[in-house]
Amino acid sequence: MTDHRPLRGPATDKAARRTGAVRISGLSKRYAMGGKAMTVLDDINLSIRPGEFVSIVGPSGCGKSTLLRLIVGLDTDYDGEIRLDDTRVAGTGLERGLVFQDHRLFPWMTVAKNVEVALLNQKLPRDRRERVISEHLALVGLSDFGDAYPHQLSGGMAQRAAIARALANEPKVLALDEPLGALDALTRVKVQAELQRIWMEAGTTMIMVTHDVDEALFLGDRVVVMSPRPGRIARIVDVDLPHPRDRASPLLHRLKDEILAELTREPREDDGTLVTFPGRPRG
Amino acid sequence: MKRLASFALALAFPALVLGWWEWESRQGLGHAYAFAPLEQIARSFLEMLADGRLALHAGASLQRALTALLIGGTIGIVAGVATGLSRVLDRTASPLITVMRQVPILGWLPLVALWFGNGDGAKLLLVSLSAFYPTVLNTQKGMQAIEQRYAEVGRLYGFTRSQSLRMIAWPSALPLIFTGISQALAFAWIATIGVELLFSASAGLGTEMMAAQVAARTDIVLVCVACVGVMGFTLNQLFALLRTRLLRWQPATAK
Amino acid sequence: MPMPSRGPAPSRLPAMAIRIAPIAGILILWEIAALSGIWPRQVLVPLEQVGATLLALASDGELARHLSASLYRLASGFLVGSVIGVSTGAAMALSRNVHRLLWPTFSCVRQVPVIAFIPLLILFFDVEDSFKIVVVAMASFFPSALATHDAVRDIPESHREVARLYRMPTAPFLVRLILPATVPQVLTGLRLGLTRGWLSLVAAELLAADSGLGQMMEMGRQLFQIDVVLAGVFVTGLIGFLLDNSMVRVERHLSRWRTA
Ligand SMILES: Nc1ncnc2c1ncn2[C@@H]1O[C@H](COP(=O)(O)OP(=O)(O)OP(=O)(O)O)[C@@H](O)[C@H]1O
Ligand SMILES: [Mg+2]
Numbered sequence: 073m074t075d076h077r078p079l080r081g082p083a084t085d086k087a088a089r090r091t092g093a094v095r096i097s098g099l100s101k102r103y104a105m106g107g108k109a110m111t112v113l114d115d116i117n118l119s120i121r122p123g124e125f126v127s128i129v130g131p132s133g134c135g136k137s138t139l140l141r142l143i144v145g146l147d148t149d150y151d152g153e154i155r156l157d158d159t160r161v162a163g164t165g166l167e168r169g170l171v172f173q174d175h176r177l178f179p180w181m182t183v184a185k186n187v188e189v190a191l192l193n194q195k196l197p198r199d200r201r202e203r204v205i206s207e208h209l210a211l212v213g214l215s216d217f218g219d220a221y222p223h224q225l226s227g228g229m230a231q232r233a234a235i236a237r238a239l240a241n242e243p244k245v246l247a248l249d250e251p252l253g254a255l256d257a258l259t260r261v262k263v264q265a266e267l268q269r270i271w272m273e274a275g276t277t278m279i280m281v282t283h284d285v286d287e288a289l290f291l292g293d294r295v296v297v298m299s300p301r302p303g304r305i306a307r308i309v310d311v312d313l314p315h316p317r318d319r320a321s322p323l324l325h326r327l328k329d330e331i332l333a334e335l336t337r338e339p340r341e342d343d344g345t346l347v348t349f350p351g352r353p354r355g
Numbered sequence: 356m357k358r359l360a361s362f363a364l365a366l367a368f369p370a371l372v373l374g375w376w377e378w379e380s381r382q383g384l385g386h387a388y389a390f391a392p393l394e395q396i397a398r399s400f401l402e403m404l405a406d407g408r409l410a411l412h413a414g415a416s417l418q419r420a421l422t423a424l425l426i427g428g429t430i431g432i433v434a435g436v437a438t439g440l441s442r443v444l445d446r447t448a449s450p451l452i453t454v455m456r457q458v459p460i461l462g463w464l465p466l467v468a469l470w471f472g473n474g475d476g477a478k479l480l481l482v483s484l485s486a487f488y489p490t491v492l493n494t495q496k497g498m499q500a501i502e503q504r505y506a507e508v509g510r511l512y513g514f515t516r517s518q519s520l521r522m523i524a525w526p527s528a529l530p531l532i533f534t535g536i537s538q539a540l541a542f543a544w545i546a547t548i549g550v551e552l553l554f555s556a557s558a559g560l561g562t563e564m565m566a567a568q569v570a571a572r573t574d575i576v577l578v579c580v581a582c583v584g585v586m587g588f589t590l591n592q593l594f595a596l597l598r599t600r601l602l603r604w605q606p607a608t609a610k
Numbered sequence: 611m612p613m614p615s616r617g618p619a620p621s622r623l624p625a626m627a628i629r630i631a632p633i634a635g636i637l638i639l640w641e642i643a644a645l646s647g648i649w650p651r652q653v654l655v656p657l658e659q660v661g662a663t664l665l666a667l668a669s670d671g672e673l674a675r676h677l678s679a680s681l682y683r684l685a686s687g688f689l690v691g692s693v694i695g696v697s698t699g700a701a702m703a704l705s706r707n708v709h710r711l712l713w714p715t716f717s718c719v720r721q722v723p724v725i726a727f728i729p730l731l732i733l734f735f736d737v738e739d740s741f742k743i744v745v746v747a748m749a750s751f752f753p754s755a756l757a758t759h760d761a762v763r764d765i766p767e768s769h770r771e772v773a774r775l776y777r778m779p780t781a782p783f784l785v786r787l788i789l790p791a792t793v794p795q796v797l798t799g800l801r802l803g804l805t806r807g808w809l810s811l812v813a814a815e816l817l818a819a820d821s822g823l824g825q826m827m828e829m830g831r832q833l834f835q836i837d838v839v840l841a842g843v844f845v846t847g848l849i850g851f852l853l854d855n856s857m858v859r860v861e862r863h864l865s866r867w868r869t870a
Binding site: 360361364365367368369372388389446447448450451454455457458459460461462463464465466468469470544545548549552553560561564565567568571573576577579580581583584585587588591 | 628629630631632633636652653707710711712713714715718719721722723725726727728729730732733734808809812813816817824827828830831834836839840842843846847848850851854
C-alpha cells in the first residue's frame, strides 16, 4: 500500500491531510495513592496537527506514559478533554495506536501473527490481510522473520516488530512510549532513521516519548518539554528543519542545549520537591 | 578418567545391594522366600516377557492410566477454564474441590466400591479423579493470571471476549496447563497401581503384583515394580518431549 | 489450601459464608436425597446417621483405637523417613563422592510410586506395624531427600566462599549457614513427604491391617456399613487437612525472614 506512494515532503502534504488532529485541553489526571489523591498531570494543553511528529521529553515520573495512555484511551478517567478530529476520546479505538515501552508482542505467536493481531477486527479479505502483513514486515526490515517467535528476535527487532504491528492497521494517530529505549546506541540510530522514513511514507500523526533529546529533535516537528510534580508542559520547542534531517545540523545542537538547560533547571522553591539532578550541586 | 571414576561409584551402590541380596538368598530356604535369587528374577522376567503376561498387564495398566488421564484431564481443563473465567463458578466449585481434595485419593476407595462395585468403572473413576485435581487447579491458576500487559494490547486492538480468550488467556495459561497435565500423568499412574492393588479384579500390573505377593513370588513382584518404575519414567519423558514441541514459543530458559 | 488468613477481620465472615455455601448446598441435597428413600440405606445414609455413627465410634473408643494406630504409624514412619531423607539429601548435595555413589540409584528408585512397593514390603515385613511404618518412611523419604538436596545445592556459591574465607568449622557451617538458607525449601519437601506418607498409609491400611482408619473403612465396606465408611472418609480428610495446614503454618513461621 505504501510502496508506490511518492515520498512526501514534510510541509507540503501534511497540510493536505485533514484527519489525525489531536487536541488536548485542560487535561488533568489524578491517581489515588495511599488514600490521598496525587496529581500526575496538571492542565495540559496541546494541539497536534494531522501528520505532525511531536516528541515529548521530561524527567522520569512526570506523567509522559500516563499522557500517552490517556490519548489512546487505555485510561478514560481524567478531567479536561482529549479530542481526535473533534470526537472526544472515550476508550480505545483502532484509529489510535500505541507502541509500548516494552514491545508486548505475544510470545506465543510468530511475528507475522503478532502483526495480524492489529488487523483482526478490520474487515479485510484474507489475501489483502496477508499482503498488509508482509508489507509492514518489509517496512521494518523483518521480511525474513515472519515465522520467528518473539524470543528469537533481538531487542531491536522485537521493537521494530511492535512498530509494524502498531502501523499495520493504519491508525490516524500513533503514540510511541520510549520505543527505542531498550536499544543500543548504534541500532537506535538506525531505527530512528527507519522510523523517520516510515513516518514520512505513512503520514501518520506520531507522538513519541523519549529520554533522548537528540532523538526527540531529530524526529520531532516540535519537542514538548515536561516538568514533574505535577506533570506540566514547561516548554514547546519548534524544530524548523525539513525532513529527512541531518544530525549534524547546527540548529539541532543549539536546540539541544536549550532543552537540556530547561530539563536541568533548578526546581523552584515552591515545588516542594527535594529532587536535584545528578552532577549539579544543590544551591 | 574422572568420568570413569564417577561411573564406577554410580555402579558401586547398586552392585553392593545386589551382592547383599544374592548373599541373603543363599542363607537357606527361609531367606530365599523373601530374597529371590537374582537369577530367578531374571528368569521370571524373561518368562513373563515371552508368554506375554508382562505386556498384557502393563498394557492394561497403561490403558487405564491414559484413559483416566483423558477423562479427568479434559474435565479438569474445562472446569479450570470455567472457574478461572467466572467468579461465581470459582466461588461455588473451588471450596468443594478443596474439601474433596483433603481425602487421600485411595481413601475414597471403600465408598466408591460400595457405590459402584469394584469393576473397571470404579477404578477408572478414582484414577480420573486423581488426574482431575492437578489439571483443574493449574488451569484455573493459569487463566486467572492473565497478564495485564497483554490484556491492554487486546483492548488496543478491540478484541472481543472470545478473541481475548483464544489469543491471550488460553495461550498464556498453556504452560501452567501443561504443568497440570504432567502432574496429572504422575498422579494417574500412582492411582492406577493403587486401585489395582486394592481392587484385584482384572488385568493390570498392580493386580499381578498382589497375586504374586499372595503366592510369595518376590521375583514376579520385583519385575512388576521395575516395570512400574520404567513405565512411569518413560511416560514422564515422553510428555516432557511433547510439551517442548507444543510450547515452541517459550524461550528455553522458561521451561 | 490454606485457610483465609489475609484481609481484615470484619470482611472474613461473609467471605467464609460464601466459601461454605456451596458445601452446605451439597450436604443439603445429600440429606434430601437420602430422606427421599429413592436409594436404599446401604447406598445413601442421611447425614445425621453418619454423625451418630461418628459419635458412637468416638465414645466407645473404637475411633480412638484406629486413629491412634494410624497416627502412631504416620508419626514414627515420617520421623524415620524424613530424618534419613534430609541427611541423605544434604550428604548428596555437600559431597561430590556421596552424590556419585547414591544419586543415580536414588533417581531411578524415585521413579517408582511408593505404593507399588507395598506388595514387596508385605513379603518382607509381613502385615505387622513395621510394614506400615516402612511404607510411610519410604513415602516421606523421597520428597524430603530431594528437597534437601536441591535446597543445599541452590545455596549460592558466594555463601560457601565466605565460609571458606573465614575457615568456618563444619558444625557452625552447617548450623549457621546451610540450615537457615535451606529451611523453607526443606520444609516444603517435608510437607510433601507427610502428605505422601498419609496417602500411602491409608492405602496400606486398606490393603492389610488389623487396625487404623483405612482398616476401619475397609471393614465398613465389607459389612456394607456405609455410615462407617463415610465417617472414615470424613476423619481421613480432616486429618489430611490438619496435617497440611499445620505444616503450612510452621513453614510460614520459620520462613518469616524471607519476606520480612
Ligand atoms: N496506576 C497507577 N497508580 C498510581 N500511580 C501511578 C499509576 N501509574 C502511574 N502512576 C504515577 O504517575 C506518575 C507518572 O507516571 P508515568 O508512568 O506517566 O511517568 P513517566 O513520565 O512515563 O516516567 P518514565 O519516564 O520513568 O517512564 C508517577 O509518579 C507514578 O507514580
Ligand atoms: Mg513511562
